[in-house]
Amino acid sequence: MKRIGVIGGGQLAWMMASAAQELGIELVIQTPHDTDVAVSLATEIVLADVDDVAATAILATKCDAITFENEFVDLEGLDKLAIAQNVSFLPPLTALAPLLDKYTQRCYLRDLGLPVPQFAVLEQPELPPGFEFPVVIKARRNGYDGQGTFIVKDASVLAALYHRYPDTPFLIEEFVKFDRELAVIAARGVNGEVITYPILETQQEDQVCRRVFTLDDLPTEIVATCNSIASKLLTSLGAVGVFGIELFLTADGKVSVNEIAPRTHNSGHLTIEACATSQFSQLIRAVAGLPFGSTALTCGGAVMVNLLGYEDTHSDYPDKRQQLAAIPNAHVHWYAKESRIGRKLGHVTIVVGRDDEHQDYLSQAQSLARQVETIWYP
Structure with missing residues (x-):
């Protein structure tokens, strides 16, 4: 394999590109800005948002396989592209599917028998049965670096958070008193x-x-x-x-x-x-x-x-x-x-x-x- 495509052009892709050069492999980057840090080390650029499937179709023609810098992608669109153009995504899209939504991720881990905190979908602005404050509230999609995650200590804060983001699906978890x-x-x-x-x-x-x-x-x-x-x-x-x-x-x-x-x-x-x-x-x-x-x-x-x-x-x-x-x-x-x-x-x-x-x-x-x-x- 001589060329790998990467969806994303930030610091992770930049450090991937440096490692790829040492192995004699070229990287082609799909990223929205020509000022993104990975651009300087990429062999070729597809300038487009990371969830632009049409751009990923172009990226696929320029490389042998495609990997990901982040998970903010259009998984359904990529799945259709993989079938239509026989695109090799690594990790496979089937490996990403259970993980991109934090609730389905929790369910997958639980069903696999792995230890996870108590969790549930937050469906109303109050604690579900079996939970007590403090709790952790997480946006089910697209949260990173603390964004979309809240430690909630009382009912008034929970209600305010729920109404502040009426269109955001949330997951609620027990607060783990970790060491x-x-x-x-x-x-x-x-x-x-x-x-x-x-x-x-x-x-x-x-x-x-x-x-x-x-x-x-x-x-x-x-x-x-x-x-x-x-x-x-x-x-x-x-x-x-x-x-x-x-x-x-x-x-x-x-x-x-x-x-x-x-x-x-x-x-x-x-x-x-x-x-x-x-x-x-x-x-x-x-x-x-x-x-x-x-x-x-x-x-x-x-x-x-x-x-x-x-x-x-x-x-x-x-x-x-x-x-x-x-x-x-x-x-x-x-x-x-x-x-x-x-x-x-x-x-x-x-x-x-x-x-x-x-x-x-x-x-x-x-x-x-x-x-x-x-x-x-x-």
């Missing part, structure tokens, strides 16, 4: 092989990922449970590609599934520097039918910090980026986006060694994360 949030980055190849990366811990603020850490203190049974969930899910879906699986871990050691992203994921960005093969290279390998690379850590550990916009500005923060780059073993990835409050503008990964002076890896990693955030945020 840690974990993430598994997993890949499945065309031959059915499933591989997983080292389990990660993510830290969220306002439902947006702020920091990601590699871990060295998880009990082996927790690691095995997380990897088993990933393998069972990807195998059941018949997936081909890379998936991000977000998990809750409670203080008593119980693991449940939070959400599934059927693509490369923010929590896996540190694999670029910390692992033998990045999640982006693994995706290209999966789609192209190439052997997987090793997922092993190549360092003692790593921490990744998202650089979120804290003001609306055209500035690209050159001074702060220079300070971040001066941190030993830091790698700054800048997405060349216009700054908006809460928008992911880039990320910093710092690889960490192991020595006698720093036996407590997590404490060291957390200190480095604070150093990054002290520089970045006013």
Whole structure:
């Protein structure tokens, strides 16, 4: 396979394109703006919205298979296109179908026997039977980076939210009193092989990922449970590609599934520097039918910090980026986006060694994360 199409042209596609170049594979991008960050590395561009099926038909004539940067697509239209033009979508559209709506995703996971929080469709502005405050309310489609997710603590807020978005279908979930949030980055190849990366811990603020850490203190049974969930899910879906699986871990050691992203994921960005093969290279390998690379850590550990916009500005923060780059073993990835409050503008990964002076890896990693955030945020 020499050419892969990607629906989407943001930072995930940009990092895919860099990995594809290393493997000698060209990427053709379908994206709405010629200023989108992936355009600079793409071999060819189809300028169109990601849900423009007619544009995807053109994209299909320029590549051997098509993968996805995000899931905001017209699945029904793509299904007709796949039949009409014999287009190879990877992950297959049948793997995406149960996941794009958060309610059907929850049902799929439950029916597969995987642990999930209590959930229901929110059909009226009050708690369904069996729920108690606080609860989590999620838009069933197109939510990301905290958008469309609300933690609701009382009846008045629930009623106000319901009436504020009268046309938005919502899912209601129990609020899980987790001890840690974990993430598994997993890949499945065309031959059915499933591989997983080292389990990660993510830290969220306002439902947006702020920091990601590699871990060295998880009990082996927790690691095995997380990897088993990933393998069972990807195998059941018949997936081909890379998936991000977000998990809750409670203080008593119980693991449940939070959400599934059927693509490369923010929590896996540190694999670029910390692992033998990045999640982006693994995706290209999966789609192209190439052997997987090793997922092993190549360092003692790593921490990744998202650089979120804290003001609306055209500035690209050159001074702060220079300070971040001066941190030993830091790698700054800048997405060349216009700054908006809460928008992911880039990320910093710092690889960490192991020595006698720093036996407590997590404490060291957390200190480095604070150093990054002290520089970045006013």
